[in-house]
Amino acid sequence: MATEHDIRTPLNGNEHGQPKEAFLDSPPDYSDNAEMFAHTLDDQTVRRHFIRKVFVVLGMQLLFTFGLVCVFTFSADVRLYVGKTPALYYSSFGxxxxxxxxxxxxxxxxxxHPWNFICLALLTLSLSYMVGTVASFYETSSVMIALGSTVAVCFAIILFASQTRLDFTYCYGFLLVLSTVLIMFGFFCIFFYNHILQIVYGSLGALLFSVFLAADTQLILGRHRFSLTPEEYVFGALILYLDIINIFLYLLMILGGSRQ
Incomplete structure (x- = not known):
């Protein structure tokens, strides 16, 4: 026989026992960026489903972006067109x-849904155009080597981050400081430009975003101190996508500077 203690107790109730707002075990209210990060993803099924969605979305983004890069690199007409229409590049940046x-x-x-996918698709389209435009100013061989190197490096980093016991999710504060230093160094390079500084700047940028990729991978896998909540699969795909694109651009900068 049920007792009075078996009845679920509401958060706020009046004297008649009617709930005013919600029950104690009701789902959390995700408003804006509240509860964006979870401490763990304990449910293995939920975690695997979350990881699968992230990497499926990421794979589609990368296929589109690098496919567009190949078009911009191999087509002489496209390269000529983007060189004459810088307004499209700046519009894409905005x-x-x-x-x-x-x-x-x-x-x-x-x-x-579907606003998250619409926004992500438009962001991917605009960034892909920007990356393709940048790649069109480099030699075809440099672009292809940078593309292959990016695939190899990112695959190795994701594999390492998924296997190691080192927790890179604690490094975000340190990475933010290094990002600020890299920005200041890039600003310095504008006024004192040479090929050696370009190679050094590209190497530091590629190294920094490689560590970012390791930390963001662990944030998605959920096996360490911090992880994303299962609802944030679009954000998870976004941060990995930006890390990989930045690694590609910095590797392209290294190769382009070394061939000049």
Whole structure:
């Protein structure tokens, strides 16, 4: 026979026992970026489903971006066109920044289907055009070597991050400081440009985002101190995508500087 203690107790109730807001075991309210990070993903089934969605979305983004890079690299007509229309590049940059802010700051949009995929698709399209435009100014051999190196490096980093016991998710504060230093170094390189500085800057950038990729991979796998909540698969795909694209651009900078 059920007793009075078997009845679920509400958070707030009146004297008649009617709930005013929600029960203690009701699901959390994800508003904006609240509860974006979880300490663990204990449910193995949920975690595997979350990881699968992240890497499926990431794979589609990378296939589109690197496919567009190949078109911009091998087609002489496309290379000539993008060289004559810099306004499209700057427009793509503005679109990219807008949707990057939306996906990072607006948690409700980022977790609401289909708006999350629409925003992510537009961000991917704009960044792909920017990356393709940058690649069109380099030699075809440099672009292909950078592309192959990016695939190999990123695969090795993701594999290492998934197997190691080192917790890179504790390094975000340190990585933020290094990012600031890298930005200042890049600003310095504008006024004192030479090939050696370009190679050094590209090497430091590739190294920094390689560590970012390791930390973000562990954030998604959920086997360490911090992890993303299962609802944040779009954000998970976004951060991995940006890490890989940055690694590609910095490797391209190294190869381009070494061939000049």
């Amino acid at each position: 679109i990219f920044i807008f949707f990057l802010i939306v996906l990072n700051c607006c948690g409700d949009v980022r977790r609401r």
